[in-house]
Amino acid sequence: MPDSLPWDQFTNDNPVTTESAEPIVVVGAGLAGCWMARTLAELGISVIVLDAQATPARGSSSNPAGIVKPFVTRCPSLAMSFYVEAHSYLLEKLRNWNLIDACEYNACGVIQLVERPYPASAHYRCLLPDQVRQLSGNSIASHGLLFDQSGWLNPAKLCHALLQHSLIEVRCHCRVGGVEKSSDSHWKIDIDGQPSLLTSHLVLGSGAQLTELPMTCELPITLARGQISRISNTVELANIRHVISGKHYFIPDGDTMIVGATFKRDHCEDSIKPEDDLSNLEGLNAMVPELQNQPTIVDAYAGVRATTTDRLPLVGPVPDIIACREVYSDLHHARNITRYPALPEHEGAYVLGGLGSRGIVTAPFAAGLLANLMLGGNDIATWAPLLNPARFQIRSLKRQ
Numbered sequence: 001m002p003d004s005l006p007w008d009q010f011t012n013d014n015p016v017t018t019e020s021a022e023p024i025v026v027v028g029a030g031l032a033g034c035w036m037a038r039t040l041a042e043l044g045i046s047v048i049v050l051d052a053q054a055t056p057a058r059g060s061s062s063n064p065a066g067i068v069k070p071f072v073t074r075c076p077s078l079a080m081s082f083y084v085e086a087h088s089y090l091l092e093k094l095r096n097w098n099l100i101d102a103c104e105y106n107a108c109g110v111i112q113l114v115e116r117p118y119p120a121s122a123h124y125r126c127l128l129p130d131q132v133r134q135l136s137g138n139s140i141a142s143h144g145l146l147f148d149q150s151g152w153l154n155p156a157k158l159c160h161a162l163l164q165h166s167l168i169e170v171r172c173h174c175r176v177g178g179v180e181k182s183s184d185s186h187w188k189i190d191i192d193g194q195p196s197l198l199t200s201h202l203v204l205g206s207g208a209q210l211t212e213l214p215m216t217c218e219l220p221i222t223l224a225r226g227q228i229s230r231i232s233n234t235v236e237l238a239n240i241r242h243v244i245s246g247k248h249y250f251i252p253d254g255d256t257m258i259v260g261a262t263f264k265r266d267h268c269e270d271s272i273k274p275e276d277d278l279s280n281l282e283g284l285n286a287m288v289p290e291l292q293n294q295p296t297i298v299d300a301y302a303g304v305r306a307t308t309t310d311r312l313p314l315v316g317p318v319p320d321i322i323a324c325r326e327v328y329s330d331l332h333h334a335r336n337i338t339r340y341p342a343l344p345e346h347e348g349a350y351v352l353g354g355l356g357s358r359g360i361v362t363a364p365f366a367a368g369l370l371a372n373l374m375l376g377g378n379d380i381a382t383w384a385p386l387l388n389p390a391r392f393q394i395r396s397l398k399r400q
Contacts, residue, residue, distance in 0.1 A: 004381055010343060014201075016040075023045075024046070025047075025189060027203070028051060028204070029051035033205035037162065038163070038165060042097070049168060050171050052172075052173070053172060060226070060303035063301050065251050067110060067152050067245060069361070072145070079312065082362075082383055082386055086364070090361055102157060106151045106152055107149065107150070109241075109242045109243070110151065112124075117143050125146040125148065129144075152251050155360055177191065179214075179349070181346070185200065202349045203352060205352040216351060219354075219389060221354055224265045224307050225262070225263075225270070227280070227301065228258055228259065228261045228302075229277045229280040230299040230300065231295035231298060234291065234294075237288070248280065269302075272300045272302055273302070276300070306354055307357070311358060312354070313353065313354045316345075317347075317373075318349040318350060343388070366387070
């Protein structure tokens with residue numbers, strides 16, 4: 001693998017140690033923050049988790065069901081390797097930390113519908129349309145990929161289970177109004193209506209609220225509203241045992257089916273919308289065109305996802321956007337890149353965000369990479385070109 005580019009080389013002059021008596025502060029109690037907190041706690045490090053809501057997992061992580069499977073592409077790529085690694089990492093942590101029952105993980109297998117056949121791979125089994133129909137027990141006519149080690153889990157229950165550790169303190173009703181560096185190299189965290197907190201290491205994992213802080217306001221976060229619908233099973237749907245994933249997806253859950261999901265960029269409302277239920281039903285009908293009996297909507301869930309344009313998360317030190325703009329201002333001249341410095345960053349401040357709809361799979365691996373970096377490791381080096389929180393700014397400066 002070629003040497004890392006200067007901006008993908010993260011520095012850490014003040015690593016966290018297990019001997020430190022000062023807790024790390026994690027902002028956000030969704031999937032990002034909960035995996036981050038538990039990962040640090042498992043390493044023997046005390047953590048304080050702050051969340052603005054009354055309980056953890058109240059944002060986009062509040063859904064009762066989410067698909068567990070790797071994202072794959074027709075041709076091998078670094079991004080596909082990241083998702084495959086993240087999928088294996090998630091399953092390992094669910095087993096090793098005894099979370100399978102707590103999050104109701106159901107390894108029923110996932111069938112991903114594809115328009116054209118994929119090349120053979122060790123990561124999935126290719127299915128012909130007849131095999132898809134046979135496995136789904138339905139009239140679905142499509143090529144497919146079978147992920148037999150995959151399935152679905154309950155993200156909200158997973159978040160609550162992750163926080164059950166003696167080294168994790170959760171403080172709800174704590175909305176962070178500002179973050180600034182104090183004179184003694186600590187971060188001062190202002191909490192609305194409450195005393196401020198001081199910490200030498202801070203992780204921002206607050207999803208849709210990430211861009212509300214000045215030092216992260218320019219991160220390329222796009223908000224996207226999503227709604228899923230729970231429907232009653234019909235005769236045609238009762239035989240489905242696998243998760244079916246395509247332009248829409250459906251997850252069998254006892255006597256009901258969970259169908260989703262809508263994706264509306266720049267929509268920030270989390271109220272239930274009947275038109276989104278109809279959109280989910282239309283997606284179901286497109287995937288299973290021979291439904292004779294239309295199912296009934298029995299419940300719905302909505303949340304606002306924080307995503308990025310390349311669908312990959314932001315993982316690493318919080319970049320100093322102003323300093324980046326200065327030291328990399330002439331990147332568009334295509335000069336020798338070795339003369340550029342490492343990424344300017346806010347020392348002791350880290351970001352784990354932009355997980356979008358793939359956060360169930362990517363959050364634990366991303367948290368593990370970030371924890372390793374905070375403790376002085378460099379496991380993230382392989383993935384830095386994909387995950388660098390400043391990657392979009394760097395690309396923009398190159399094209400200037």
